[in-house]
Amino acid sequence: xxxxxxxxxxxxxxxxxxxxxxxxxxxxxxxxxxxxxxxxxxxxxxxxxxxxxxxxxxxxxxxxxxxxxxxxxxxxxxxxxxxxxxxxxxxxxxxxxxxxxxxxxxxxxxxxxxxxxxxxxxxxxxxxxxxxxxxxxxxxxxxxxxxxxxxxxxxxxxxxxxxxxxxxxxxxxxxxxxxxxxxxxxxxxxxxxxxxxxxxxxxxxxxxxxxxxxxxxxxxxxxxxxxxxxxxxxxxxxxxxxxxxxxxxxxxxxxxxxxxxxxxxxxxxxxxxxxxxxxxxxxxxxxxxxxxxxxxxxxxxxxxxxxxxxxxxxxxxxxxxxxxxxxxxxxxxxxxxxxxxxxxxxx
Amino acid sequence: xxxxxxxxxxxxxxxxxxxxxxxxxxxxxxxxxxxxxxxxxxxxxxxxxxxxxxxxxxxxxxxxxxxxxxxxxxxxxxxxxxxxxxxxxxxxxxxxxxxxxxxxxxxxxxxxxxxxxxxxxxxxxxxxxxxxxxxxxxxxxxxxxxxxxxxxxxxxxxxxxxxxxxxxxxxxxxxxxxxxxxxxxxxxxxxxxxxxxxxxxxxxxxxxxxxxxxxxxxxxxxxxxxxxxxxxxxxxxxxxxxxxxxxxxx
Numbered sequence: 001x002x003x004x005x006x007x008x009x010x011x012x013x014x015x016x017x018x019x020x021x022x023x024x025x026x027x028x029x030x031x032x033x034x035x036x037x038x039x040x041x042x043x044x045x046x047x048x049x050x051x052x053x054x055x056x057x058x059x060x061x062x063x064x065x066x067x068x069x070x071x072x073x074x075x076x077x078x079x080x081x082x083x084x085x086x087x088x089x090x091x092x093x094x095x096x097x098x099x100x101x102x103x104x105x106x107x108x109x110x111x112x113x114x115x116x117x118x119x120x121x122x123x124x125x126x127x128x129x130x131x132x133x134x135x136x137x138x139x140x141x142x143x144x145x146x147x148x149x150x151x152x153x154x155x156x157x158x159x160x161x162x163x164x165x166x167x168x169x170x171x172x173x174x175x176x177x178x179x180x181x182x183x184x185x186x187x188x189x190x191x192x193x194x195x196x197x198x199x200x201x202x203x204x205x206x207x208x209x210x211x212x213x214x215x216x217x218x219x220x221x222x223x224x225x226x227x228x229x230x231x232x233x234x235x236x237x238x239x240x241x242x243x244x245x246x247x248x249x250x251x252x253x254x255x256x257x258x259x260x261x262x263x264x265x266x267x268x269x270x271x272x273x274x275x276x277x278x279x280x281x282x283x284x285x286x287x288x289x290x291x292x293x294x295x296x297x298x299x300x301x302x303x304x305x306x307x308x309x310x311x312x313x314x315x316x317x318x319x320x321x322x323x324x325x326x327x328x329x330x331x332x333x334x335x336x337x338x339x340x341x342x343x344x345x346x347x
Numbered sequence: 348x349x350x351x352x353x354x355x356x357x358x359x360x361x362x363x364x365x366x367x368x369x370x371x372x373x374x375x376x377x378x379x380x381x382x383x384x385x386x387x388x389x390x391x392x393x394x395x396x397x398x399x400x401x402x403x404x405x406x407x408x409x410x411x412x413x414x415x416x417x418x419x420x421x422x423x424x425x426x427x428x429x430x431x432x433x434x435x436x437x438x439x440x441x442x443x444x445x446x447x448x449x450x451x452x453x454x455x456x457x458x459x460x461x462x463x464x465x466x467x468x469x470x471x472x473x474x475x476x477x478x479x480x481x482x483x484x485x486x487x488x489x490x491x492x493x494x495x496x497x498x499x500x501x502x503x504x505x506x507x508x509x510x511x512x513x514x515x516x517x518x519x520x521x522x523x524x525x526x527x528x529x530x531x532x533x534x535x536x537x538x539x540x541x542x543x544x545x546x547x548x549x550x551x552x553x554x555x556x557x558x559x560x561x562x563x564x565x566x567x568x569x570x571x572x573x574x575x576x577x578x579x580x581x582x583x584x585x586x587x588x589x590x591x592x593x594x595x596x597x
Contacts, residue, residue, distance in 0.1 A: 096561055103375060116561075123563040125375055159465065161546055164561045165396055190465060190546040191554065199457045200546055205465030322395055323562045 056249075056260060057089035059098050060111040063195065063286065065214050065296055066135050066241035067111035069267035069304075071285040072278065078266045082259035094193075102126045108249040109260060114239045115168045118315055121336055122324035127247035130337045131261050133306035134241040134268075138213040138299045139169055139231035141176060144201050145224055149208070152180040152229060161192040161200055161209035166323045168238065169210040169231075171314060176234045201225050212240060214288055214296035221292050230299070239311055240300075250338070261304075261341050268304045308333050377566040382573060385566040389574075394567065396558045397549045404571075405578060408539060408552040411467060415474025415542070416535045420528060423479045427486020427527070431520065432512050437487065448480040452538035456545055465546030473545070477538035478531035485527025489520025525590035532586060536579040 060067035070086075073079050079086045089107055092098040095116025101107050103126045111134055120126040141160075143149045149158075162170045174184045187208075192200050194215040200206040201224040208228065211219070219225040231238060243264050250257050271278040275297070283293045315329040326332050361379045368378045377385075388394075389401040397404075430437040452473050459469035493516045501511045543553030552571050559567035 096563070099563075119561070120563050125563045125565075159546070161465075165558050166562050188548065190548050191544075191558070192460075192465070192546045193544065196457055196460055196545070199460040200465050203461050203464040205460055205469075205546055 055085035055087040056256065057106065057108045058086050058110060059088070059090035059092060059101060059107050061095065061098065061113075062091045062093065063214075064111075064212075064241070065282055065286060065288075065293070065300060066113075066212075068271060068278065068282050068285065068302070069134060069243075069264050070111055072270050072281055073263045073267040075281060076267065076270060078263040078270075079260075081266075082263040084256060084259050084263065086260070086263075096120075099126045099128075102128050102244070102246055105246075105248075107246060108253075109243065109245045109257075111241055112244055113168065114242050114311060114314065115166065117242060117244050118311070118336070119166060119318065119324060122315065122318065122326055122332060128244045129247060129250055129335075130242045130244050130306065130311075131250075131257060131341045132243040132264050132304040133239055134243055134264075134302070134304070136237055136239050136301045136303055137230070137232040138216075138240060138296070138301065139172060139210060139238075140213075140216040140227045140299070141173065141208060141210045141229040141231075141234075142201075142216055142219050142225035143208045143228045144204065144206070145226055147207060149228060152176050153182060155208055155228075156182060156186045158187055158207035159190055159205070160187040161190050161197050161206045163194055163211065164191050166318060166321065168240065168314065169212065171317045172231050172234045172238070173210050174317075176229055179234070198222065198224065213300050214286070214292050216299065217292045217295035218288075221289070221295065235310075235313075237307060237310055239306055239314070242306065243304075250341075254341075258341055265304045268302050271302045306337060306339060308337050308339065311337060375565065377569050381566045382569045385564075385570040386573060389567070389570055394555055396562060396564070396567070397555060399550055399555075401574070403550055404552050404555050405574060407547075407550045408543070408575075409578065411470045411542060411547075411551070412474050412532075412535050412539065414467075415471040415476075416478045416532055418471070419475045419478035419482055419531055419535070422475075423482025423527065423531065424486050424524060427483040427524070428490055428512070428517065428520075430483070430487040431490025432516060444480060444483060447476075448484075452477055452541035453544075456541055460545050467547065469545040470542040470547050470551075473538050473542035474535040477542075478535040481530035481534060482524070482527040485523045485530065486520060489523025489527075490516045492523065493519045522590075522594060525586070525594070529583060529586050529590075532582055533579060536575060536582075539575065 058070060060070060074086065086109075090098070090101055090110075092101065095113045098107070098110050098112045099116050099120040102110065103120070110128075114130070117126075117128060117130060121128060141152070143155070149155060160173065162173055164170065173187075173189075177184050177186055190206065192206070192209070194209075194211040197206070197209040197211055197215060198218055201209065201219060202222075209219075209225070216227065220227065243261070245257050245260070279290075279293050279297050282288070282297060283290055286293070288296075312329050312333045315324070315326060315333060318324045319326050319329060364373075365379050367373050368376055393400055394404070426436075426440065430440055455473055455476060456469075459472050463469040463472055490512075497515050497519065498511055501515045506514065539551075540553040540556060543551040544557065547554060552575055556568045556571040556575075559565070559571060
């Protein structure tokens with residue numbers, strides 16, 4: 001205590017300091033409350049994008065190659081050619097988060113896995129439509145390097161990591177086990193995100209994992225695992241990532257949605273016809289190493305044509321697992337997938 | 348009167364939640380009644396996603412939390428006493444602790460798997476991290492706060508440095524240590540979801556919440572959150588009772 005200053009005086013001073021602090025924080029809160037709605041948020045919904053020249057709000061998942069068409073379309077000016085402005089409205093860690101952003105009205109379009117999109121829409125938690133496929137196949141069951149596993153039956157009783165319940169990879173593993181004459185409980189399933197499967201393999205915490213590209217190539221490239229089974233060997237032409245659009249956006253901006261699909265298709269064609277350049281662009285886009293990008297791109301099939309029947313196979317699986325309730329999966333898929341949007345838009 | 352408020356305030360919270368949810372202010376957040384139904388289903392049988400009983404989820408999460416917390420209490424109190432009593436230890440350790448402290452539990456997931464493989468060990472490590480820093484820093488503050496008059500009095504009476512720590516500093520720091528333990532236990536529960544994202548198999552409350560979220564069954568996700576809240580509340584109650592019992596001399 002300083003000499004000559006009494007306790008009540010100190011108390012008064014302390015109270016004054018606290019008051020100043022409170023006023024400061026109140027001002028700060030007010031500032032952010034007033035500022036934030038102007039910066040972001042779902043205010044754009046329902047506006048006519050064609051008429052008002054408002055950019056389409058696009059999102060995708062980070063660390064993935066599946067949305068390469070988006071990057072190619074941006075870099076090559078395909079969106080501009082189609083008369084669109086497309087802005088990046090979010091890069092999400094998982095499909096669930098991206099679907100939540102759709103639900104909150106923060107997005108017009110997004111590249112997302114068929115699995116989270118189907119689950120969210122079937123459970124009535126988001127209103128989106130799939131307008132094109134982004135890619136198919138490209139997942140694999142990877143076994144830890146050095147283990148004597150030559151067939152899926154050798155995995156009985158082993159720890160196998162899957163990204164989560166109800167994912168396409170979960171379905172693929174179950175199907176592979178059943179085809180090998182095993183029960184789906186024959187392996188010790190554990191849930192780990194693909195990025196952490198690498199450390200799981202490195203620390204020998206799991207014997208195998210099932211993931212999508214580029215995680216498969218990362219695992220193989222780093223010498224942690226070998227591919228036991230490619231996903232196309234389990235389920236030929238299985239859909240993976242899709243281009244989805246918000247229902248409200250589609251209703252109010254059908255032409256813009258058609259143009260978006262047109263730009264997506266053009267970008268997909270570009271990837272297929274200019275593989276080397278596409279690999280370079282993928283490297284720039286993701287920051288992944290050249291080797292991983294090259295290997296991963298060989299295993300992913302970029303295509304925009306979505307087979308509704310294949311998508312329905314997955315929906316039936318979700319119903320059988322009790323993860324969604326659908327009376328008629330075919331009817332659901334015919335509403336969920338807009339295969340002919342491009343033609344409709346042009347007409 | 349206070350007891351009535353203790354009962355009425357959660358009730359008021361539920362009513363506000365119901366009204367806000369019914370008016371659509373909370374988006375697609377499940378209403379309290381829906382959560383109650385999910386909770387009832389969980390109490391009656393296996394959860395529909397992982398196929399496990401709620402009590403098993405609670406038990407395995409409790410084991411992970413308590414193991415991490417016990418380890419954090421041991422290390423945190425030990426380091427906190429050393430930092431509070433020996434200025435050199437504080438000079439060396441403080442910057443490291445202050446740098447590590449703000450790192451969120453999720454950021455440790457990859458390293459936890461790399462260091463401890465998968466299963467319970469990395470999960471315990473993450474809950475340990477959650478609890479460790481509040482315990483260590485509160486213990487340090489408790490020892491630092493011991494009145495110099497008391498220290499000098501002990502010294503005058505012939506107490507060695509070790510005796511002063513044992514008989515003066517530690518008893519005087521107990522209230523702060525308990526505050527650290529209570530905060531640490533809360534943070535350990537907060538880190539449960541990150542802790543159960545390290546390949547812990549198919550059991551655990553954090554995993555139940557994550558899986559429910561994956562399949563968009565937010566009623567079950569919120570039911571899992573409610574269970575975490577209730578168990579955490581009960582443990583905090585036990586901790587308060589224990590500290591009250593130990594500190595009844597105050």
